[in-house]
Amino acid sequence: MIRLDKRILTHFDFVQPILILPIVILSYILIFEANAVLANKQLVYFGVGFIGFCAFFLLPIRKIEWIIPAIYWLNIILLISVEIFGISKLGAKRWLDIPFVHFTLQPSELMKPAFLLMLAYLIKQRPPDEEGYNLRDFLRLSFYILLPFLLIAKEPDLGTAMVLLLMGYAVLFVIGVNKKIWISIFVGLAILAPVLYENLHDYQKKRIADFISEKPSYHVQQSIIAIGSGGLSGKPKDEATQTHFKFLPIATSDFIFAYTIERFGFYGGCVLLGLYGLLIFHLLSLNYKLKSDYFTRVMTTGVAVLIFIYVGVNISMTIGFAPVVGVPLPFYSYGGSSFVNFMVLFGILQNLLTFRFDKMYRLVSIRFD
Incomplete structure (x- = not known):
């Protein structure tokens, strides 16, 4: 039996569950209204996600952080294995088949927590000086960011690859890199933009073409109609x-924000965005509280940026401001991999915050009755 000392609660960050639980509850209500069968499956995902949260919350991460590089490289091996042994779905090779159990594994999803933990480990081992990281340290950290980016982009899964890339460099921006390096990168990207576009896959170019065309795609048109019909206060x-009537495609996952507006209107959308905004702001504000704890700062910043990217891209695509990609709303869209991943990330984050003093680990005991 696991027994927690009550003193642990003094360091537990209760703001996170206070902001996340309303998002989860509202998500379940909408999914149940749209499809009761999917809602029952989502309950299973909730349970698995909670177990994942508890497992990583109780894991003595700071005491076993030496194992993080091995976890990172194991995930790199899995990404390489996708190229050799992976199975294809809809023209993309992103999954590994698990023998005998008829399940598939998507290593790019597993890479997200491993990627953030590796960055936290590296930055803790060699934190930046007052002027930020120099070019040598920046290139060293970039290697660990670009390696999974290239492997995932090759599957092809440019959406997930770009999420990791943006998250990695956003973390470095917050932690500190010499400003001359950033200026050089922005100038280089502006010059290379046409070359990068020409190397995209045809379906990726089509998404961009649909985005910049005068008439949005069918999916986006139906999404905009749903949002417009919701008005200020929504519909019964x-x-x-x-x-x-199934006009709105994938209403429980990719376009669940459009369904939210159709049901609860502009006011409901503002409440949902407000909860996400407060969560992101709260996570970023922890940087000021934990100035010398680089390990925790990387995790809080990374999770905040990840939520910002997912929310920004998902909502932008539902209103025609971004190409349609399979980016879910955190804790909100139907699906297991995204929900469990975020629960694991928040389990790790709560662990680092709650047990940020080594002596706190002694307040957790495991007894077998």
Whole structure:
């Protein structure tokens, strides 16, 4: 039996569950209204995610951080294995088949927590000086960012690859890199933009073409109709015709924000965005509280940036401001991999915050009765 000392609660960050739980509850209500079968499956994902949160919350991460490089390289091996042994779905080779159990594994999803932990480990081992990281240290850290980016982009899964890339360099921006390096990068990207575009896959170019065309794609058109029909205060469940008559595609996952507006209107959308905004702001504000704890700062910044990217891209695509990609809303869209991943990340984050003093680990005991 696991027994927690009550003193641990003094360091537990209660703001996170206070902001996350309303998002989860509202998500379940909408998924249940749209499809009761999917809602029952989502309950299973909730349970698995909670178990994942508890497992990583109780794990003595600071005492076993030496194992983090091995976890990172194991995930790199899995990404390489996708190229050799992976199975293809819809033209993309992103999954590994697990023998005998009829399940598939997507290593790019596993890479997200491993990637953040590796950055935290490296930055803790060699923190920046007052002027930020110099070119040599920047290139060293860039190697660990670009390696999974290239492997995932090759699958091809440019969406997940770009999420890791942006998250990695956003963390470095917050932690500190010499400003001359950033200026050089922005100038280089501006010059190389046409070359990068020409090397995209045809379906990726089509998404960009659909985005910049005068007429949005069918999916986005239906999403905009659903958002417009919601008005200020939304519609009753039986009158949310865009969703219940199947005009709005993938209403429980990719376009769940459009369904939210159709049901709860502009006010409901503002509440949802407000919860995400407060969560992101709270996580970033922890940087000021934990100035010398680089390990925890990397994790809080990384999770905040990850949520910002997912929310920004998902909502932008539902209103036609970004190409349609499979980026879910954290804790909100239907699906298991995203929800469990974020629960694991928050389990790690709460562990680092709650047990940020080594002596706190002694307040957790495991007894077998």
